[in-house]
Amino acid sequence: MHPMTPAPYRVRSRRPDRADTVTLTLEPLGGPCPPFLPGQFTMIYARGVGEIPVSISGRARPGAYVHTIRAVGAVSRALCRTRRGDVVGVRGPYGTAWDVSAAAGLDVVVAAGGLGLAPLRTVIGELIAHRSRYGRIGLIVGTRTPLTLLYPRELARWRDAHDIDVQVIVDHPDQAWKGPVGLVTRLLDRIVFEPRRSAAFVCGPDVMMRAVAADLVRRGVPAGRVVLSLERNMKCGVGRCGHCQLGPLLLCLDGPVVSYERAAGLLAVKEL
Amino acid sequence: MEGDISPIVWSVRGTVEMDVVVWSLEPLVAALRSAGYSVVGPTVKDGAVRLAEISSAAELPAGTGDAQEPGHYRLTERDDDLVFGFAASPDSAKRFTQPPRQTLFRMRDREIEEVEPEAPRVALLGVRACDLAAMAVQDRVFLGGRHPDPAYRRRREALFLVAVNCAVPGGTCFCVSMGTGPKATAGFDLALTELAAPHRFLIETGSERGAEIVTAIPHQAATGDDVAAAEEVSRTAAGRMGRTVDTAGVQEWLPAAHDHPRWDDVASRCLACTNCTMVCPTCFCSTVEDVTDLSGEVAERSERWDSCFTLDFSEVGGAPVRGSQRGRYRQWLTHKFATWFDQFGTSGCVGCGRCITWCPTGIDVTEELSCIR
Numbered sequence A: 001m002h003p004m005t006p007a008p009y010r011v012r013s014r015r016p017d018r019a020d021t022v023t024l025t026l027e028p029l030g031g032p033c034p035p036f037l038p039g040q041f042t043m044i045y046a047r048g049v050g051e052i053p054v055s056i057s058g059r060a061r062p063g064a065y066v067h068t069i070r071a072v073g074a075v076s077r078a079l080c081r082t083r084r085g086d087v088v089g090v091r092g093p094y095g096t097a098w099d100v101s102a103a104a105g106l107d108v109v110v111a112a113g114g115l116g117l118a119p120l121r122t123v124i125g126e127l128i129a130h131r132s133r134y135g136r137i138g139l140i141v142g143t144r145t146p147l148t149l150l151y152p153r154e155l156a157r158w159r160d161a162h163d164i165d166v167q168v169i170v171d172h173p174d175q176a177w178k179g180p181v182g183l184v185t186r187l188l189d190r191i192v193f194e195p196r197r198s199a200a201f202v203c204g205p206d207v208m209m210r211a212v213a214a215d216l217v218r219r220g221v222p223a224g225r226v227v228l229s230l231e232r233n234m235k236c237g238v239g240r241c242g243h244c245q246l247g248p249l250l251l252c253l254d255g256p257v258v259s260y261e262r263a264a265g266l267l268a269v270k271e272l
Numbered sequence B: 001m002e003g004d005i006s007p008i009v010w011s012v013r014g015t016v017e018m019d020v021v022v023w024s025l026e027p028l029v030a031a032l033r034s035a036g037y038s039v040v041g042p043t044v045k046d047g048a049v050r051l052a053e054i055s056s057a058a059e060l061p062a063g064t065g066d067a068q069e070p071g072h073y074r075l076t077e078r079d080d081d082l083v084f085g086f087a088a089s090p091d092s093a094k095r096f097t098q099p100p101r102q103t104l105f106r107m108r109d110r111e112i113e114e115v116e117p118e119a120p121r122v123a124l125l126g127v128r129a130c131d132l133a134a135m136a137v138q139d140r141v142f143l144g145g146r147h148p149d150p151a152y153r154r155r156r157e158a159l160f161l162v163a164v165n166c167a168v169p170g171g172t173c174f175c176v177s178m179g180t181g182p183k184a185t186a187g188f189d190l191a192l193t194e195l196a197a198p199h200r201f202l203i204e205t206g207s208e209r210g211a212e213i214v215t216a217i218p219h220q221a222a223t224g225d226d227v228a229a230a231e232e233v234s235r236t237a238a239g240r241m242g243r244t245v246d247t248a249g250v251q252e253w254l255p256a257a258h259d260h261p262r263w264d265d266v267a268s269r270c271l272a273c274t275n276c277t278m279v280c281p282t283c284f285c286s287t288v289e290d291v292t293d294l295s296g297e298v299a300e301r302s303e304r305w306d307s308c309f310t311l312d313f314s315e316v317g318g319a320p321v322r323g324s325q326r327g328r329y330r331q332w333l334t335h336k337f338a339t340w341f342d343q344f345g346t347s348g349c350v351g352c353g354r355c356i357t358w359c360p361t362g363i364d365v366t367e368e369l370s371c372i373r
């Protein structure tokens, strides 16, 4: 089969999250739903409109992917508008993964900016599946407004049932908001972790990740244990279109999950 | 990249293991055609040497030469009758392995149907050493990784390659610096060296199917003199490179020079016209296009050549990562000569000189590199 040919998947369920964000559960019409690792993505094709990379934000049994998609342009909008039973194309999963088990015995910082919480949801899933293996877990989330916060019920459950310190900060508060306002890095002061014995999983816009990673490293977290999920334009997901380059990396193959040790120098070069 | 690199393997198991000499290319063209190949070779069209299907060796541009310099290409008249007395032409072999546009699949309702790709039986006559090297580079891109492309493999295997060892390199050639030419050493079915006084062609055989063709045409065994004359052609050509470039350590020093002022200088001359990427035989970048038929029921997706010089190439979240010409030129040059190694284990440049010749403002990669070094 050609590496660019997707398989038909049916929208098994569709849950609107926030104004512009929808969570879809996609199951294959026939054939297998290949296993995935936290941090990997699929390419989802909306018939006649186009195809985009979307991180896998969860597993649904039996054999289905969960994807949280924000409508920002033609393809993401078409995908958000699908209804139960509609058929889309899916191929993958592709890319590198977060090695969650490597954080065993350590404190864990999970830092999400905006939609970055979607792929990190699979990391949290792994962490709580083996909660006792990890030390303190702090989840810090930055979001535009209180209303754009993703997965509010799950955040509460993670906090209440799984001993995760969940902290949220917003860019633009509304009248009801009593929490902190500003950049997600501010939340690093609010969670407790022992930097030298910590691992961090970070996903969000480039600027947010650079700020969080630099801050963590300054506090003493080893750069090799600060792991980011990078975003670039991706047309193929399989190393043949050239769009996802970040210097020596083809982020669809060598990423999206890359350690800050590897990424710091590359992200520091403007327009790389 | 991980994974097996499984390039096209050419083996010689035929009966012709000795070099042979032929006096005319007419029987070769005829034999290829009767073996079911359409023969595509250099012809003169629109003031340039262009690849086109030929039915007779008489259509080859005997007596035609070229003058190539940065931003400059002119055909010339030779004072001999050399059939291959010119250098790289604007057409490389790329479009035969990576078509400028190819349909990927169709989707109707809930069915996705792969489009059976065409793999025409084409014999390419006159492929230069740099272009053979470029195919080996593209083999790594499309076959060497975790996601090999079966359509590419079929097209690639259907191509019969008749190489020509360059006798007259152009003013922008630097294959010697890149270690790819001027003599073809691998990856061909047959390789010709054109010899003068008397006019004849020495043929080396590189594959079983090449041997079958040679067996089918009138030929005689090459003498020691023929072989020596052919070696002399390649030796002379190697000494006549239009350009040189020192690539020692380029993988380290080029990415490290991301702040070099020369990038601003070259950016002020580059028009971001994409010519360089379109003529380059290794540039593989592509994008995708979607169309739906009038009924709205059948959607078709295709892949077409793209260029890192366009703004939307790097668009993320509504803005390009490489918004400046400087960023885009730097991406291109650094990818070609340095980061290609990280991604595919080889240089992305084979030294064909096309990007220099066909740049409307005459930007010369060898000069840029020596200024940045």
Ligand SMILES: Cc1cc2nc3c(=O)[nH]c(=O)nc-3n(C[C@H](O)[C@H](O)[C@H](O)COP(=O)(O)OP(=O)(O)OC[C@H]3O[C@@H](n4cnc5c(N)ncnc54)[C@H](O)[C@@H]3O)c2cc1C
Pocket: A041, A050, A052, A053, A054, A055, A056, A068, A069, A070, A071, A072, A073, A074, A075, A076, A077, A115, A118, A119, A230, A231, A232, A233, A234, A256, B315, B316, B317, B318
């Ligand atoms: C590895 C990876 C994982 C992603 N995971 C998610 C996810 O879980 N949920 C989600 O909603 N989005 C995710 N995205 C972003 C998503 O792919 C883009 O929002 C989408 O490509 C926008 O396409 P569009 O046609 O809807 O918008 P348009 O703005 O019309 O797109 C125009 C062009 O820009 C490109 N583009 C625009 N924005 C982005 C972007 N943010 N990232 C990459 N390319 C972009 C598109 O590919 C297209 O070429 C992910 C991106 C990557 C690379």
Ligand code: SF4
Pocket: B276, B279, B280, B281, B282, B283, B336, B348, B349, B350, B351, B352, B353, B354, B355, B356, B365
């Ligand atoms: S970069 Fe220029 S010289 Fe090198 S292979 Fe491409 S077109 Fe030829």
Ligand code: SF4
Pocket: B269, B270, B271, B272, B273, B274, B275, B276, B277, B309, B355, B358, B359, B360, B361, B362, B363
């Ligand atoms: S380097 Fe020359 S050929 Fe390439 S995009 Fe710039 S102006 Fe065009």
Ligand code: FES
Pocket: A233, A234, A235, A236, A237, A238, A239, A240, A241, A242, A243, A244, A245, A250, A251, A252, A253
């Ligand atoms: S997305 Fe096409 S090469 Fe990475």
